[in-house]
Amino acid sequence: MGVVLRELQYHADDRGNLSEIYRQEWHSDIRLSQWNVSHCVNNSLRGVHLHLKHTDYLVVLSGRFVFGLRDLRRDSESFGRTAMLDLTGGALLIPPGVAHGFHCVAEGTLVYGLSHSWDLEDDLACRWDDPDHGLVFPATDPILSARDRDAGGFDDLLTRFEEMPR
């Protein structure tokens, strides 16, 4: 589904360790113009979100996160397919048109790059527990933002996605 999961190679020595997390040539068609860091507490959940424009490149530095993905691009070979990924490390590239969310199973830190500065207009959301999207997060009463808590259903997200100008 155009999603790329990359293992990171940590090189350890007496000083600690070091890993490359991103190289331009790994994804030569994408330029990451913004980077954020997010520390997440146990049982927090972000999503389900969808962007038409920007690619997310998420790097798990610590903790444990369960990512849910669903491809909503009608012209994609994996249209409609879902995936769940349980990560304690590595990096995940999520292209526009792939709905996604993540549940923090063990407190930790993510850094993530965006191909365009974050823009509310490019950030659709739906309820994390709507059975219609088919993503089953291992969460009970997770900690959500007000926006994610009040988000509508998956059907509504789909409608808005289809109506967005391309």
Next chain:
Amino acid sequence: MGVVLRELQYHADDRGNLSEIYRQEWHSDIRLSQWNVSHCVNNSLRGVHLHLKHTDYLVVLSGRFVFGLRDLRRDSESFGRTAMLDLTGGALLIPPGVAHGFHCVAEGTLVYGLSHSWDLEDDLACRWDDPDHGLVFPATDPILSARDRDAGGFDDLLTRFEEMPR
């Protein structure tokens, strides 16, 4: 000296916190094409290093680091000046031609962007404790890489810097 120190704004909520660490428009003349993460143990020290080509953009995610900087660019208003910075957060942009090193005073994690992929040819080094560079790190017998431990003096670094093709 062309060095930019940026405070980061962390936005906290029940889920944890989030901060922008880099935006392309903050430094529109620089494109960061590689990002690394490094976990550093107490009393580790990296440096003193100098690049002719690439800019470093260092972000302190946790721990405490003392950075030493010395401007070696003859055409710079701050040529020859030194600075020491004691950071527990924030981001630091170090342009080419500014020699730098950092001492980890409390174990922590850095992520850093580079404007060009790392290249041994673009990475000069000298002894961290050579009195000639004027950077006094608060370290006793720090943990060094073999390369940093075996590095030559500051005079030698200066000579090599001046002889590098521009």
